[in-house]
Amino acid sequence: MSVSVFLGLRALRGRSGTGRYLRGAVAGIALGLVPLVVVMEVSTGMIDGITARLLEVGSSHLQASLPAALGADDLVAAARAVERLAGVRSATAERQGTVLLALGQRSAGVTLRCVDPAGFARDAGLQRYLTAAEGSLDLDEPRTVLVSAALARTLGARTGDSVLAVAGLAGDAAVLPRVTRLVVGGVYETGYQELDKAVAYAPLADADTALPSRGVRTLLDVKVADPFADLAAVASRVAEALGPDARVSSWRDLERSRLASFETTRWLLVLIMGLVAAVAAANVSSTVLMLVLERRQEIGILLGIGARPAVLTRSFLLAGLAAAAAGTALGIAAGLLLAVNINGLIAVIDRLLNFAAGLAALARAPFIRGGAGAGVRLTLFQSAYYLQSIPVRIRAGEVIAAGSATLLIACLAAYLPARRAGLLAPLEVLRRS
Amino acid sequence: MSEPMLSVRALVRSFAAGGEILEVLRGVELEVRGPASVAVTGESGSGKSTLLALVGGLDRPTGGSVVVDGTDITALDETELSAYRSRHVGFVFQFHFLLADFTALENLLIPGMLASRDAAGTRERARGLLDDVGLARRAGAYPGELSGGERQRVAVARALMNRPRLILADEPTGNLDERNARMVEDLLFPLVAREGCTLLLATHDRALAARAERRYELAGGVLAPA
Numbered sequence: 132m133s134v135s136v137f138l139g140l141r142a143l144r145g146r147s148g149t150g151r152y153l154r155g156a157v158a159g160i161a162l163g164l165v166p167l168v169v170v171m172e173v174s175t176g177m178i179d180g181i182t183a184r185l186l187e188v189g190s191s192h193l194q195a196s197l198p199a200a201l202g203a204d205d206l207v208a209a210a211r212a213v214e215r216l217a218g219v220r221s222a223t224a225e226r227q228g229t230v231l232l233a234l235g236q237r238s239a240g241v242t243l244r245c246v247d248p249a250g251f252a253r254d255a256g257l258q259r260y261l262t263a264a265e266g267s268l269d270l271d272e273p274r275t276v277l278v279s280a281a282l283a284r285t286l287g288a289r290t291g292d293s294v295l296a297v298a299g300l301a302g303d304a305a306v307l308p309r310v311t312r313l314v315v316g317g318v319y320e321t322g323y324q325e326l327d328k329a330v331a332y333a334p335l336a337d338a339d340t341a342l343p344s345r346g347v348r349t350l351l352d353v354k355v356a357d358p359f360a361d362l363a364a365v366a367s368r369v370a371e372a373l374g375p376d377a378r379v380s381s382w383r384d385l386e387r388s389r390l391a392s393f394e395t396t397r398w399l400l401v402l403i404m405g406l407v408a409a410v411a412a413a414n415v416s417s418t419v420l421m422l423v424l425e426r427r428q429e430i431g432i433l434l435g436i437g438a439r440p441a442v443l444t445r446s447f448l449l450a451g452l453a454a455a456a457a458g459t460a461l462g463i464a465a466g467l468l469l470a471v472n473i474n475g476l477i478a479v480i481d482r483l484l485n486f487a488a489g490l491a492a493l494a495r496a497p498f499i500r501g502g503a504g505a506g507v508r509l510t511l512f513q514s515a516y517y518l519q520s521i522p523v524r525i526r527a528g529e530v531i532a533a534g535s536a537t538l539l540i541a542c543l544a545a546y547l548p549a550r551r552a553g554l555l556a557p558l559e560v561l562r563r564s
Numbered sequence: 565m566s567e568p569m570l571s572v573r574a575l576v577r578s579f580a581a582g583g584e585i586l587e588v589l590r591g592v593e594l595e596v597r598g599p600a601s602v603a604v605t606g607e608s609g610s611g612k613s614t615l616l617a618l619v620g621g622l623d624r625p626t627g628g629s630v631v632v633d634g635t636d637i638t639a640l641d642e643t644e645l646s647a648y649r650s651r652h653v654g655f656v657f658q659f660h661f662l663l664a665d666f667t668a669l670e671n672l673l674i675p676g677m678l679a680s681r682d683a684a685g686t687r688e689r690a691r692g693l694l695d696d697v698g699l700a701r702r703a704g705a706y707p708g709e710l711s712g713g714e715r716q717r718v719a720v721a722r723a724l725m726n727r728p729r730l731i732l733a734d735e736p737t738g739n740l741d742e743r744n745a746r747m748v749e750d751l752l753f754p755l756v757a758r759e760g761c762t763l764l765l766a767t768h769d770r771a772l773a774a775r776a777e778r779r780y781e782l783a784g785g786v787l788a789p790a
Contacts, residue, residue, distance in 0.1 A: 133677075134677040138674075141666065429663050429665070435655060436649065436655065436675050437648075437651070437653075437726075438646065438678050439678075441643075558622040561661065564661070
């Protein structure tokens, strides 16, 4: 073992008590890194989860807009033709438009997606994220409608209920309402209410009666083998197969602004948390400085018996780095542990918050006329705006980069005070001792 | 005639104090050939410690030269001076100056490590020296667990670790009671003789100085035979 390592490691567990500074630095760096790792991994999982749902349930990988005049049979035939193209996994014929769904006194404006039932059932990606909360999710029966759980709550609808789809029918001088009765065949969830709260599915055959006469979009929802690859070539093949009237867009074009907004928010959070971690890492500087000041006599003795200044600089740098490495390892481990258990943690915090709120309500009850009442249920995260369950995905590269950056900052921060150790005049230190 | 082991020529050391120049050493001359024990006596503040610091490369003179084994150490840079202190000089101070976080054995190993000696040889040498100073059984004790006399005996052993040519002892018994002082003296002189080192001893203890082969008196910044 080199003498620098020997001296540096001993400083970590110094009997003279200076090790407490290094233990403080370890704790500081670990605490600084925990929020960074949690934010990185949770936001990555969140964005990946939302992106996957947008791709599979929302915009599809490629979306081909076709003329509204295209008949249903021709639309399904076009979907079959596209499915045979290289790189295409599935294609589903769809017409969509805005209607008012009503049940009793309740109603909601929704996008009604009238899809080819066979294509709908074959779309593995869609089926993966569309889970049945109630009933079944097939559209084989005509006049069936599948509503999201959020929509079902809004309408107070259950499987088997009849709902009215009110669509605008353009006349000569005015828009007249056209009403179609649909039966709720099932209630679905995607896990991302922002995506499904105003969407309902119906068979393609009902599009002519249930959708308005204007503003209907005729589409092919195309899924490819790898949506994250360059889609230009497959998009070009789809466009060529559909002819000049088709306009093909990739999910990157359709969801660009939304995904850019997610990424910007994520990086902003990572930057803020990164600053916290960087400040904690830079704090190693004051730790090493304190170490040098408290170990002046030892430095003087070592210089006196022939230690080169570089040996002392290295030993203090190593002590600082060892503390930073320990803090980094602890912080990353704790951050990952919290990140992978974030759903459970949120549930526990929710329960604690509500327990505390319940206690507060009980304490207030004697002073409130009529008692405390039922109180309001507190929710840490409104799942209406986020995923109901956060799918945490660990990106090893990002974690390693965060750890390496922390160590680099700590190393740079520790260098100047460590160098100061080597610059002390031994005779001066020994005389003062 | 062989080259002197230590040659101090016209050594001057002055300090600026309160706007005045205080000349502590005013042309000190000293020559030592071969292994010998040399005592420098003088009153407190006479410059004994300053002379030892200059010979040990812990300080730089205002003028003159210190030549050890043919090398003028006043011309060495900091890194060369570190190597000189590590390989050619052993220090015994009035205060033991052991490293508090290291055991007695480790305190001896560190000079060996600093001089890049081989690990096995260094360990063997350190254990041997601890045995020589009667502390083989206290090798694992930390300085805080040793008595004052034991600490100073460890300091003597440490000074000898790298088989230096020169041992510089500055009031080595000044902090010890009579019994421990005699014990350290009784170890220091024979060990230095056995190792073939030259001992340069600064003390105001005339009894201790009497044990040296040559004695000098430092007064008024000038060294003269006592």
